[in-house]
Amino acid sequence: MENVLKVGSEPLRPIAQTLQCLARGEVTSRSLTDDCLRAVADPQGEGKRTFTRVYEESARTTADEVDLRRSEGVVAGPLAGLPISIKDLFDVAGETTLSGSTVLADAPSATADAAVVSRLRQAGAVLIGRTNMTEFAYSGLGLNPHYGTPKNPYDRATGRIPGGSSSGAAVSVSDGMAAAAVGSDTGGSIRIPAALCGLTGFKPTARRVSMEGVLPLSPTLDSIGVIAPTVACCALVDAVLAGQATITLLPGPLSGMRFGVLRGFVLDGMEDEVARAFYTALSTLSKAGAKVEDLYFGSLDRVPGANQFAAPEAFAWHRELLAMHGDRYDPHVAIRIRHGAGVYACDYLDLFTIRTEIMREAARTFEGFDAVLLPTVPCIAPAIATLEASDDAYFDANGAVLRNPSLFNYLDGCALSIPCHRPGEAPVGLMVAGLGGWDARILRVGAAIEAALLQQGCAIFS
DSSP states (O other): OOOOEEESSSSEOOOHHHHHHHHHHHSHHHHHHHHHHHHOTTTSSSSHHEEEEEEEEHHHHHHHHHHHHHHHOOOSSSTTOOOOOOOOOOTTTTTTTOTOOTTTTTTTSSSSOOOOHHHHTTOEEEEEEEEEOOOOGOOSOOOOOOTTOOOTTTTTTTTTTOOSSSSSHHHHTTTOOOOOOEEEEESSTTHHHHHHHTOEEEEOGGGSSTTTOOSSSSTTTEEEEEESSSSHHHHHHHEEEESOOOOOOOOOOTTTTTTEEEGGOOOOOOOOHHHHHHHHHHHHHHTOEEEEEEEOOOTTTGGGHHHOOOOHHHHHHHHHHHHHHHHGHHHHHHHHHHHHGGGHHHHHHHHHHHHHHHHHHHHHHHHTSSSEEEESSOOOBBBHHHHHHOOHHHHHHHHHHTTHHHHHHTTTOOEEEOSSSOSSSSOOEEEEOTTOOOOHHHHHHHHHHHHHHHHHTSSSOO
16 A cells, blocks of 8 residues: 555655656646645634745745746756745745744844755745744744644644644644645754654754754754655755755665664653553564664763753843843743853853763764664643643643753754654654764664554554
8 A cells, every 4th residue: 555644634645756746747836835825724724823924926936837847848856846844943035034933023134045945945845934933943842922833733622732843844744734844953843843743853963954044042952854754755855955965765674773772861751652652663673673772871861961052042142132022022932041141151161061071972872873762752742721821831841842852962963753653642753863974874774664663553654
């Protein structure tokens, strides 16, 4: 049977299948774009909360241009005709980059596209619009009091969070408003919403993709990644963003691969649904011939205290805005940024020395493993209303979802989140992670893991 991903009621086709349909003339870029725009405009859907700006006219114009060139035998690029969404922190020439805020409404318009936006255009992508996000990308939950919070596709009745900060990015893909989404990841902002919404998310090594024209949160930790239906989808879009050749993924047998299951706090506090899906996935990999071993990283417990880059780096960018318009910020975001005001320069500089030491130990510890495995987040998506009603609940949940993925931002690594739950269950992500520069390895290993999970019915394909 053809592999079709089902997140909600509608199937999501992997990008390769869509490109094949375009090449055979079974669909057009215009028809794909119109389908996405209809999903965005559906009054019963999540489009209004998913996008802060929709490029309805320019998207159709671009799609028509791609179709015309294809009819003349010219394929515009590796993403020719594919509808793609972009997070609302990438500059687009002539527009103000809001970053999920209202405080920047009167800021000057961008004079040029961000590097990643330019590369998407050059690759023939159809830009559907800017996706909603946690204000200034500073939370893993995805709540936004200014533009609303898109609801998780798994449980719209309860109204669960999509995860963040790339909240709209995930929902744009899950609800068929885009074939893939481009977002950012400073502490898990790609992998968290991917995990909670039942999608695949890839956070590359930070230096792999240019941050030019991207509103920063923490320059030390920021990276740009992809949310899409499959590992292969992520690899294709990532290659475009990085300006590199697409990594060839030939999922082979897992026999002989060696995976380290990270022990320690990353396994603490798992909810039952997460623990069941995670350990079932590990069993599946082991039965498929992989060596699945416990992995102990001596400096793991040092990381939370040493990973304090975001607040002082964010405060340096926001201090004037906070002084003038602090009352217009999401209070949950403002309080976290203001924590950076109390960090001494000497303490901030010490963080880099400590980080270097811990990264060297990680390199020694992870050597010999094909990938490190852990749950992407320890919980399923909580209800929006619960987090909006209590500051304690908000910050507890935020800490929980950021805990595991932020480890690999700190280590300057790369990581995938791959769905590992069974059909009908709450979405759960398996993180497949590695050191900086392991991007090709992690994508190849991730494709093999994805295939094994699919074969055993652990992921949400049918």
